[in-house]
Amino acid sequence: MTRIAPTALYQEVAERLRQRIFAHELMPGDWIDEKKLADQYGISRTPLREALKVLASEGLVELKPRRGCYVTEISRQDLDDIFPLMAMLEGRCAGDAVRQASPADIAALDDIHKRLEAAAHDSRIDAFFEANQEFHFRIQELAGNRWMLSVIQDLRKVLKLCRLHSLSIEGRLQQSLDEHRAVMAAFKAGDPVKAEALMQVHLLSGHDALIKMDPKAAKAA
Amino acid sequence: MTRIAPTALYQEVAERLRQRIFAHELMPGDWIDEKKLADQYGISRTPLREALKVLASEGLVELKPRRGCYVTEISRQDLDDIFPLMAMLEGRCAGDAVRQASPADIAALDDIHKRLEAAAHDSRIDAFFEANQEFHFRIQELAGNRWMLSVIQDLRKVLKLCRLHSLSIEGRLQQSLDEHRAVMAAFKAGDPVKAEALMQVHLLSGHDALIKMDPKAAKAA
DNA sequence: GTACATAATACTGTATCCATAATTACGGAA
DNA sequence: TTCCGTAATTATGGATACAGTATTATGTAC
Numbered sequence: 396m397t398r399i400a401p402t403a404l405y406q407e408v409a410e411r412l413r414q415r416i417f418a419h420e421l422m423p424g425d426w427i428d429e430k431k432l433a434d435q436y437g438i439s440r441t442p443l444r445e446a447l448k449v450l451a452s453e454g455l456v457e458l459k460p461r462r463g464c465y466v467t468e469i470s471r472q473d474l475d476d477i478f479p480l481m482a483m484l485e486g487r488c489a490g491d492a493v494r495q496a497s498p499a500d501i502a503a504l505d506d507i508h509k510r511l512e513a514a515a516h517d518s519r520i521d522a523f524f525e526a527n528q529e530f531h532f533r534i535q536e537l538a539g540n541r542w543m544l545s546v547i548q549d550l551r552k553v554l555k556l557c558r559l560h561s562l563s564i565e566g567r568l569q570q571s572l573d574e575h576r577a578v579m580a581a582f583k584a585g586d587p588v589k590a591e592a593l594m595q596v597h598l599l600s601g602h603d604a605l606i607k608m609d610p611k612a613a614k615a616a
Numbered sequence: 617m618t619r620i621a622p623t624a625l626y627q628e629v630a631e632r633l634r635q636r637i638f639a640h641e642l643m644p645g646d647w648i649d650e651k652k653l654a655d656q657y658g659i660s661r662t663p664l665r666e667a668l669k670v671l672a673s674e675g676l677v678e679l680k681p682r683r684g685c686y687v688t689e690i691s692r693q694d695l696d697d698i699f700p701l702m703a704m705l706e707g708r709c710a711g712d713a714v715r716q717a718s719p720a721d722i723a724a725l726d727d728i729h730k731r732l733e734a735a736a737h738d739s740r741i742d743a744f745f746e747a748n749q750e751f752h753f754r755i756q757e758l759a760g761n762r763w764m765l766s767v768i769q770d771l772r773k774v775l776k777l778c779r780l781h782s783l784s785i786e787g788r789l790q791q792s793l794d795e796h797r798a799v800m801a802a803f804k805a806g807d808p809v810k811a812e813a814l815m816q817v818h819l820l821s822g823h824d825a826l827i828k829m830d831p832k833a834a835k836a837a
Numbered sequence: 838g839t840a841c842a843t844a845a846t847a848c849t850g851t852a853t854c855c856a857t858a859a860t861t862a863c864g865g866a867a
Numbered sequence: 868t869t870c871c872g873t874a875a876t877t878a879t880g881g882a883t884a885c886a887g888t889a890t891t892a893t894g895t896a897c
Contacts, residue, residue, distance in 0.1 A: 401681040401858095403880070405669070430848075439882045441662070444850090445669050448626070452673030454766075460622045461849060461888060476763045487704060540697045542774075546767050553763075622888095624850070651878075660852045665880085682858060682879060 404438060405445035411436070412446060416455055416466055417555045423468040427456065454553045469556050471606075477550055478602035482595040484547050485531065490591035492537035493582055501582050504533055508579045515572045520562050523571075530575065534594075561604035574600060625659060626666035632657070633667060637676055637687055638776045644689040648677065675774045690777050692827075698771055699823035703816040705768050706752065711812035713758035714803055722803050725754055729800045736793045741783050744792075751796065755815075782825035795821060 412432075415421045427447065433440045447464050450456045457465050496504070507530045514522035535544045562568050574597040581590035633653075636642045648668065654661045668685050671677045678686050717725070728751045735743035756765045783789050795818040802811035 403679075403681050405880090428848090440849095441881055441883090445666060445880095448666050448669040449673050452670055458624075460624050463849070473763065476761045480761065480764050480767070483704065483708060540701065542694065542697045542771065543701050546701070546771075550763065550767075626850090649878090661879090662851055662853090666850095684879070 403442070405442040405449070408436060408438065408443055409446035409449045412450060413455065413552070416450075419558050421466050423466050423556055425466045427464040427466065429464070453549060455556065467553070467556055469553065473553075474557070474602065474605065477554060478598060478605075481547065481550055481554075482598035482602075484543060484550075485535070485598055486591040486595035488535045488538040488540070488543060488547070489578060489581075489594035490587040491540065492534045493585060493587040493590045495539055496537050496582065500537055504530070504537070504582060505579060507533060508575060511572065511575055515568055518568070520560070520568065523568060524560070524562060527571070527575070557605070559605055559609055561601055561608055564604055564608050567604045570600065570604070571597070624663070626663040626670070629657060629659070629664055630667035630670045633671060634676065634773070637671075640779050642687050643779075644687050644777055646687045648685040648687065650685070674770060676777065688774070688777055690774065694774075695778070695823065695826065698775060699819060699826075702768065702771055702775075703819035703823075705764060705771075706756070706819055707812040707816035709756045709759040709761070709764060709768070710799060710802075710815035711808040712761065713755045714806060714808040714811045716760055717758050717803065721758055725751070725758070725803060726800060728754060729796060732793065732796055736789055739789070741781070741789065744789060745781070745783060748792070748796070778826070780826055780830055782822055782829055785825055785829055788825045791821065791825070792818070 412421070421427065429440050429443055429447075433443045436443070447456060447458065451458045451464070455467055457467050459465065492500075507526055511523060511526040511530060514520075514526055535547055538544070562571065574593065578590060578593045578597060581587075581593055633642070642648065650661050650664055650668075654664045657664070668677060668679065672679045672685070676688055678688050680686065713721075728747055732744060732747040732751060735741075735747055756768055759765070783792065795814065799811060799814045799818060802808075802814055
């Protein structure tokens with residue numbers, strides 16, 4: 396195939412590994428066999444190792460000198476640290492987004508929200524998850540702060556290490572939908588303060604759901 | 617020399633490059649000559665390239681496929697994005713730190729603040745800068761959120777790309793000191809809300825000083 | 838049978854080599 | 868003289884080869 400985007404091999408490998416990690420094909424704590432993976436992908440260890448450096452910077456893997464590379468394990472403490480941080484960041488994004496969004500922006504956001512409603516109505520968890528991600532991402536884009544977006548995306552990647560989907564809890568999907576509705580209403584009302592507060596509530600509520608789902612996840616760091 | 621810490625070569629190289637970038641020996645926009653640097657350090661290009669991948673993930677350099685590596689240039693927009701973000705993050709840290717700090721912690725923080733006072737009294741800008749960094753870092757540690765600390769440190773690195781030291785503005789050092797005094801007072805008073813607000817003011821004030829110092833830094837991204 | 842020491846194996850980390858793409862320099866034509 | 872095309876040079880990206888260390892397995896001694 397002709398390569399359209401002049402993207403380096405290590406980037407493609409990094410992306411593939413990310414997907415495998417998010418899919419939990421590579422589980423937290425797993426050792427990453429460089430030689431085996433390189434052979435699988437039909438490449439040498441050089442670009443693979445470069446990809447691992449990138450993933451390590453993102454916090455998805457840990458590089459132990461002379462001991463190899465391991466998929467990061469997220470502790471209960473990590474969740475307790477990250478969620479309030481995300482709540483603050485995404486809350487601020489929501490507020491800023493309301494302040495800067497045009498009517499067209501809000502209409503576009505509402506379209507995504509409608510997909511969320513539809514997915515919830517049909518109990519399509521995967522579709523709900525997908526629309527949910529897009530909704531949050533769009534808000535972060537509307538906020539217009541490149542660095543805030545970058546930070547949030549990085550933390551989101553780390554959270555995806557966690558296999559637990561709180562949406563599978565009975566009632567959580569409906570609760571999440573209700574919170575989204577409230578955020579969307581704040582956007583339509585043009586109320587940045589309310590949007591920020593509601594988004595914070597939404598994130599912290601997600602944290603609670605996750606904790607209640609698996610309270611034993613309190614493994615030490 | 618015997619290597620005490622089993623730190624990999626690429627890590628040492630990354631740290632050296634960071635220092636050279638922060639010292640502006642490698643200026644924003646500069647092309648990084650891999651071969652030349654590898655020869656300078658007496659190493660091969662392999663660990664150097666791995667180090668560059670790490671620096672790229674940190675945002676200190678930009679890797680353009682097939683075009684080489686360049687030291688990141690920070691735009692006015694970047695500053696306008698990062699400082700409010702830092703203000704929010706460090707503000708939250710200050711609040712959390714007050715909530716969790718023991719009297720001993722506050723005393724230790726006050727010791728650092730006293731070094732700041734002394735440096736300011738003697739107009740030792742470098743010493744002030746040093747104590748200032750330690751003060752902020754200690755507060756972030758007291759907040760006890762590993763991920764928040766990590767995010768802040770990463771953003772701080774990016775800000776250090778900027779050559780401009782706002783402290784060299786007439787009066788800024790005194791102003792910064794005053795703001796620090798106020799923050800320190802909030803710590804002693806055990807007032808987290810005030811600590812958070814004052815720390816935000818402090819950061820945003822630093823932003824203002826930087827902008828006033830070099831308004832022409834408004835180069836497009 | 839267990840524990841410790843030693844040797845073998847395997848993986849990480851680094852260096853060297855090669856291919857490919859980009860930049861630049863040179864030459865010819867308009 | 869200037870612009871375009873082509874060739875040469877140079878740097879990046881990837882593969883392979885090698886050295887050093889950690890782990891594991893095996894053997895011996897207690």
